[in-house]
Amino acid sequence: MLRFVVGPAQAHQRLDKLVTEWLEDTSRSSVQRWIEEGRVTVGGRRCRAKDTPQEGEVVEVRPGPAPTSTAEPDASVVFAVVYEDEHLIVVDKPAGLVVHPARGHRSRTLVNGLLARPGFRRAPSDPRDLQGHTRPGIVHRLDRDTSGLLVVAKDEVAREGLKAQLSARSVEREYTALTIGVPPAGAIRTAYGRHPQARVKFSSLVREGRAAVTHVSVQAVLAEGRAAHVSCRLETGRTHQIRVHLAEQPHTPILADRVYGRAPSDPWLVEAAGRIGRQALHARTLGFVHPVTRQPLRFSAPLPDDFARALECLSRGSDSLRAIGEQGRKAPAQ
DSSP, X not given: OEEEEOOTTTTTSOHHHHHHHHSTTSOHHHHHHHHHTTOEEETTEEOOTTOOOOTXXXXXXXXXXXXXXXXXXXTTOOOEEEEEOSSEEEEEEOTTOOSSOBTTBOSSSHHXXXXXXTTOOOOOOOXXXXXXXXXXXBSSOOOTTOEEEEEEESSHHHHHHHHHHHHXXXXXXXXXXXXXXXXXXXXXXXXXXXXXXXXXXXXXXXXXXXXXXEEEEEEEEEGGGTEEEEEEEESSOOTTHHXXXXXXXXXXXXXXXXXTOOOOOSHHHHHHHHHHOSOOEEEXXXXXXXXXXXXXXXXXXXXXXXXHHHHHHHTSOHHHHHHHHHHHHHSOOO
16 A cells, blocks of 8 residues: 655645656556546545545555566567676666666567576566566666666565665665766755656656755866766666756756757767767666675676767867867858
């Protein structure tokens, strides 16, 4: 049973919309079905999807049974294995690869590729994970166009142990990114939730939400202050967290981020964005205690070629910047 209290910013909103916002990975149609089945109550009362709970009322949700996973093994999915034993596997995910089946991506995901590996089985379902049937062993995720390190559990003991460390914020997760502009070093601490106008997006500019903390340090100032190479350490791991925090707080979005970023006008940044062709974000370091052997493990993934090309472009000297600027003025990009 899941329990939520309606806050002042949530009052007078439709019940099905509220529950869908609380349960990020659950579709609105599933929530509406649960409401019809009496699995959602407000103040202990059965209700309708269109009802609007008041501030302070308690909403209880008893999720329905999860369907069986239909993910099929696919040995053609390519990814690098950094570490593997009988309990877990650490992979270096390439940009462009979706982690698990979801709407619009039913096949050719990392999960499909893992299922094709000898020794990787579908772990027992997790009753606390409403969509666990679609992502066996997945305890944290990377966006499709973010590259880098990811740990996947092979059994229930490893899954629960890794989830406990993530909940305790003891897993080391460090990312490297290229930003438009130079963010100040320090911790970004905000509330975090669904974007009020676009459900597929998230925002740190919300009145109420879950806590989100990103620690930012500047590795290098690039392109005469027009860009930066930064390191971001996650204390919490909300969906799109680094991308949202850098875009909305210091207003230094990640280079080539099509969702939260902005198109650069400077010729040097335009060239760098073209070289990477996706958000310049890479999960570089991953550290945790093995949930079974208790051995400390720490892994690092080198920069992928596309990221390295963009970084090299932005790291050129001032003479190169002036030369690119002259070319841009002579032949503006169309």
